[in-house]
Each structure stands twice: as C-alpha cells, then as structure tokens.
Amino acid sequence: MVGGGGGDDSSDSSPYPSGEMLLSVRDLRVVFGRNSKHQRQVVAVDEVSFDVDRGQHLGLVGESGSGKSVTSLAVMGLLPRRGVKVSGEVLFAGENLLTASERRMRAVRGRDIAMIFQDPMTSLNPVLTIGTQLEEVIESHRKLDSGAARKKAGELLEMVAMPDAGHRLKDYPHQLSGGMRQRVLIAIALANEPRLIIADEPTTALDVTIQAQVLEILKQVVADTGTALIMITHDLGVVAGLCDSVRVMYQGRVVEAAPRRPLFAEPRHPYTNGLLASVPRLDTPRGEPLTPIPGSPTDVLSWSKGCAFAPRCPNRVDECEQTAPRLEESGARSLRCYNPVEHARRGVSA
C-alpha cells in the first residue's frame, strides 16, 4: 500500500523550542521489574525521543518487543505504577505529562489525547451498549445532557461511516463485526476532538480486506479534523500510505528516523532495509526466494553490550559488538548504526 496520502516530506521534526511542538518526547526510558532472584529487569524503552507537531502524522514502526506500544502507553500514563519506572520527559503543549497528577491525566485522556487500541474484540465492554460507551466519554469531558450526548454519539458513528448509525447505538459489541467494532473505537477516540490520536496497531487484528477500509476511514477522519496522529504498526505499507515521518524502533530504541519518502527510497539502517526487502512485491520475478531478516528478535532481556541488532545484521562489523551505537543526526534524518546500508545514488534527495 505505497503511495498517496501524507504531508510534506521536509516537515519532519527539527529542533523547535519544546513549547511549540504539540508533543515532544525526550529521552523516554521505561524499565519493568527489578533485578532479583526470580526475575530480571526488562528495559522496554530507552533513549526514545520524537516530536509530533499539530496535524502531523508520525509512524512508529517495529516488530513485537520493540517497545513501540510501551512508548505510547507511557505517553498516556497507562503503565502500571507498581514495578515500572518511567523516566524522561513527555511534553504535551509544554506540560510534562510524566509528572502530571493522575487527576490532570484523566482530563487529558479522552479529550486532548485519545488512543485506539489493537484488538477490537476485547477492547469494548461486552455488557454495555455501543451508545453507552460512546456517550460516557462525551459526558465525562463535557457538560452535555444525555439527549445531546446521544445525538453526538450518532454523529460520531456517521463520521466513521458506520452503516445504520442510529440503530447501532443500541447494539452490543458482540452483535458487531470486527471492522465495525474498530470503527466504534475510532469514533470513541474522536468524540471530544482531541489534538492527538495514538493508534496502536488498529488494523492488525482485522481481516485484510477490512484493514484497508478501516485505514481509509482513519485517514479521512484525521485529515478532516486536522488531528495529529501517531500510528504504531509493524506494517510498513500502512506507514507509507499515512505518515509524514517515521521512527523505526528495535528492542526499545529508535534505530532510524526520517521523513517518509527518504526512508522508503533510501533506508540506511540495515534493519529498516531488511524490513523493506522482506515485503514480497508484485514485481518480483517468480521463483525468487523471499528474503526475511534472519533470526528473530532475541529475548528482550539479553541486552548485549553492543548493538542490539548485531546478531542478525548483514552489515555487522567488529565495532557493533563492542559498544552500542549512538543516535546520530544528519539533516532531517537520524541513524543509530556504525555501518549503514549504501545505496547507489539514483538522484533521490536525502
């Protein structure tokens, strides 16, 4: 699903003064557990920084275990308080959400920042009607009477192209298909016109044909309302169609950051390159073997002292196993690699 959509390639994050960015994440680090006899600490997210400006679409890409979901949960303040340590800064319109009170966070959630979760089957309360689940988020943040709330709920369903929206309000989740449920979740996210929507793999649990539909709706709705979007996914195709800029994560760290076009035209990190190369293309000659990335994301715990990707990296050099590479910026792009992939210059701007 390449091509179309998105904004301006050159409008990727640049060092604006933090107060101006809608969302500014700086050096986020999330650690689970403690070192003890029965468990080892898990560093799920480390040194993660990114900015999202108003109306921008950011893509967070990575396999499972890469820390992309944990990052979004950290932004929303949804991580458990016991056994989890979060450090760094999450500046939303200048306010650090990590130090905000729980009360303040409740005002932010569902109103300024909204989240769409992965599994529509389990993300809705089975004993409440769709209408109730929509109305409650409206009524919690605004002073509307129930009649007005219900009307608004109906409008929201229409916004997400729900067939027969009026009647759907009285239905229960189990009466809806997966695609419809996901649309409800999108409607819930939109309910209070948030400034930022975080979508965590919203289509992964759906059938392929429905995936395209739901993504289209999401794209439409976000464009219509001018909401900023963080799209979390492992599917590069989704990113290509929707996002202005991309962050590629591996084992908790950002390994590459770039605006959309340059990333796809010239991926520099061997992991990004591998991801792109592993997607089967229609124009591949028949009989050619698929090229997956060798190995699998190793156990999140075994942090070697070198680069986390080294064991699977075709570009591995000695330095990679000695010390972990740092994230280096060059222009609009960032890269965490000692030996990036070289591409034959084809006249594409970097």
Added chain:
Amino acid sequence: MTIPLEPQHATGVPTARDDDEPGVSLWRAAWRRMIRNPAAIAGALIVLAFALVAIFAPLLAPYSEGVQDWRGDVTPSDVPGPRDGNLLGVDRYGADLFSQIIYGARQSLIVGVVSTAGGLAVGALLGIIAGGLGKMADTIVMRIVDIMLSIPSLLLAVSIVAVLGQERKSVMIAIAAAQVPIFARLLRGSMLAQRNADYVLAANSLGLRRRTIVMSHVLPNSLGPTIVQATLNLATAIIEVAALSYLGLGGGDLAEAEWGRMLVAAQDRFDESPQLAFGPGIAILISALGFTLLGEGLRDALDPKGRR
C-alpha cells in the same frame, strides 16, 4: 487508580521467569511453581502429616483405640481435663481424648479417600460418556446429573444413608454419590472443550480411532483439573463425614473413634469442658484446610497462565 496492566500486555513479550525455559514439561514447570508457593507447601505438609498420623496411629497414640479405662473418673458434672497421663484429658466415655483424636484420623482418611475415589471413578466415566459419545448420551447423562444436583449434597448423602442403612459402607457410597455430579460435569466439560481442539482434529485426520484419541490425548489433558478437584473434594468429604455423624447417621463401629461423633458427644458438656469439642473440631478444620490449600496450590501451579 492502579492501572492493572501487566508487563506482558505492554510489550507483547513475556517477562522472563526462571521456570520459563524452553523444553520444560508442564509437570516440571508446575512442580517448580508449587515449590515456591508457601501455602501449597503448608497444605502438602498438613496432608502428609494427616496421612502419617492415620497410618501410624497405633504407634503414635499413647493408648489404644476405644480403651475406656477412666470411665470411673467421669461424673455428670465433670469430665477430667488435661492431667498426668492424659494429654488432653478424658472424653465422655472415659477414653483418652488425645488417642481418640489420633485414631479418628483413620476414619476420616479411609472414608474420605474411598468415597472420593469412588465418586471420581463413576463421575469421570459418566462425564466421558456424556462428552464423547454424542448428543443422546450427553442429554441422558446430564439429566441424571441434574437430578442429583437438585438436592444439596449433604441432604443427598443423608437420603442415601437412610436407605442403605447405617454402616460405614453406606456413608462412603453416600458421599461418593454426592461427588459424582461434580466429576461428571468436569470431565464432560473437558471432553467437549477438547473435542474441537486442534490437536484432536489433527489426530482424527491422521486416522486414529476415537478410543485412542480419548485415552492417549484427551484424558491426560483432563488429568490436571481432575486432580485439583479430587483434592478439594477430599476436604469436603472429610467435613461431610463429620456432618453425617453429627446427624446421627455416622455408621461404623461405635468403638472406633470418629471426629464427627466425638463432636456430638461433646456438645452438652461444652461449657465446662470445651476441649472435648475443640479437639476433634480443630482436627477436622486442619485436615480440611490442608487439602484445600494443597488443592488450591495445585490449581495455581497447573494454571498455564501462571497468574499468581
């Protein structure tokens, strides 16, 4: 509020635990989990102690069962309490209380084990028939089970003992009967749940006969929950034996010590001699508790999700 997400919800990767090594069988993993559960260990120890006391009663008890040497010391107003030669004093009929309590473990153990085993055998058979032999068998068996379940189990046991006469045998049959529906439902549920499981379909497609599939594949998978249920039912059985004795339906030789009967005898002397009731009562409590703790521990250990 405390947000209850567990780390694996967030990362999608299970956090490492020492017992999550690859290639460790379900039973080994369960064993390791049990070892680390203090309540389960306590339960296991209690059960072990209970069994040992019951088996080695003659060696442990200071006096033989039913020996009523001190009958003369018992008066209408006084039952001798703890004193020289009688650790807990004497019971209503002049026997050493401590010894009687020890011997009482035998009754409870025998009746408990036999009736649970019987209930398990019959119940499991019914459950397998219901789950594995098609709709008709299922309906018939389940109706029978429903009928048995329509009477609270204690009263069911009471009815059976009343019919069969007051012997230890009838008590065992009665308590076993009360457990049959529980095991029947358990095995039936297990059979039905696994009928559509992938591995059963795979075995079927390989041409294995139904009996083979049931015996070598489905049953072993049902073993875990069945053991847990049997252990928990043993706790109930012990209490029900005592309850039946309390109702006067105990059966068995009057000379044999039995905790429930001892409780009955202790009732009207409770004021001055509470130890008469406390002794057997606490014995029942601890044994039932032991089996309950053990059963719960087994259940937690066998739970694949490893939820504490």
Added chain:
Amino acid sequence: MLRFIVRRLALMVPVLVGLSILLFVWIRKLPGDPARAMLGERATDSAIAQINQVYGFDKPVLQQYFIYTGRLLSGDFGDSTRDGRPVLESFIEQFPGTIELTLAALIIAVVLGVPLGFAAGRRIGGWLDNFVVTGSLLGVATPVFFLAILLKLVFADWLDWLPTSRRQDARVEATHPTNFYVLDGLLTREWDASWDAILHLVLPAVALGTIPLAIIVRITRASVAEVMGEDYVRTAISKGLAPKLVNRRHILRNALLPVVTTIGLQTGLLLSGAVLTESVFEFQGIGGYLFLSISQRDYPVVQGYILFIALIYSMVNLAVDVSYGLIDPRVRVS
C-alpha cells in the same frame, strides 16, 4: 426473554419427575416393610393393614407410583410418624423461620463478601488481599456445626451478649400473623418482638453465612482480578473516565457475573447448612425439624422435606439463570 424462562422451566420438569421417582423408590427400599418403616417396629398388625390400604403398599408398583404422584399433586405428602401432623402443614409453618435465617445469612455473605472481594481483587498481593485469602480459606474449611457450637459457646454462653437459642424469647410479647418473626413484629407494631427476633437471628446467621461468605469473597476476588486485566478496562481508563465510573460500570458489572451464578449454588449450601445450624441453636425452622426427623426415622417428613427443598433449590437456580440473562446481554441470544 420469555422464551428463555419457559425453556428453563420446561427443563425443570423432567428433573422433578425424576426426583419424585427416586424418592418413591427410596421409600420402598427402606429396610423392611414400608409400612413398618413408617410406623416403627412396634406397630400393630391392624395399624399396618390400615397403612397398607391408605398408601396402597399392597398394590402393584406402577399403580402405587400413580397413587403417590396423585397424592403429591393434591398436596398430600403424608403425615409425620412422630406427631401425626401433615407434612405439608408442618413445612409451611416452619419454612418462614428458615427463610429468615437463610436470607440473613445470604445478606451477610453478600454485603460483606462482595466489597471485601472487590477490594482484595483490585490489589492482589496487598495486605488486604492476603488477609482476605487466609480468612476465606479458613472459612471454607470450617464445618458449619463446629462453628455454630463455637459461636454459641463464646457469644451466648460465656459472654452472654446474644441469646442462646430459638427464635424468640418466651417472655417477649409477640403475635405472629405471618410466622416471619421479624416482619410480624413490624406489622403488629410490637417493636420489641421484632428486635428480639433479630437478636436471635444473629448468631445462627453468622454461623450459616460464613461458608458462603468465604466462597463469595474468593469468587469476587478472582473475578475482579481477571476483569481488571481485560482490554476494555484499559479502554475505559484511556477515555479519562472517573475511577468511580470505571469501577462501577466496567469492572464490577463484569466481575459480578460469576458471583451471581454462585449465589444459586450457595442456596444449596445454605439449605443443607440450615439443618445443622438450626439444630445447634434449636431454631424452629425446617432444618431443625428435619434433623429430628432424620434421627427419629420419621420418613414421611424426611421424604417430603427433601422434595420441597429440591423444588426450592431448583427454583432459585432458575431465578439465578434468568437474572444472569438480564445482566449479560451475550447470553440472551441463545
């Protein structure tokens, strides 16, 4: 919804029929001659002949069954061999007492159990949770009659805080239009009588309700813990909803589903426990009467009372199933 209820009622019928058959066979199977079993060893021959005629023991079995069923349906459950009173009559007179006791026990179990279980389930591993788990394990392992004896000894005999036995102090003036002693006092404005009845209910209700309390606490706790890990709770929190709303509408409503189911089962425990508890406290309900009848081999009473109890138990479970359908919309479709 209506179809659901009708279908469940229809399912009850074969069960009750089967039960009546069992009980019918049961009385035939009693050791010795049924007539002698009913009248006792020292019955005279003419008495036996009379019984045989009245109950038709000398007729073919199938015919006997129909006579028996006929009697049941017309309300004739036989007479007690101890006091000669019709079984049905005794039952109706004593049942209100047991209802009061069972209700009180159930109220204790639910009103204490659900909040405790909820609090414990929200913070598994916390100090409250450990306390609750330990307590409930002890509760489940304690035999009801032992607990009853204990409570009676400590609170009634030693401390004298509460009455020792029966439903009412004989010295209190009371009239009983409905036989529900607490209610009666309110209806006749004899407040003292009501209060006295309540006091008499406390100890037996606590003894009887302890095991259901323990079970309800454990199930609520487990259920709450499980529900809290569900995705839709996470969704609710991410919407920024107030904690009270999340607790009530999202966590509790789903967590209570298994608890409702278990209340039906608890009723069985309560009814059988009542037999033991009522006898310890000499509480005049069906339990105590049944207890005496069992020990004195009053078989018509035993048979009749067990049939009644089975009927009540089935109806309660039916009510529970129906209310489950009301709470959980997923169930209604089937």
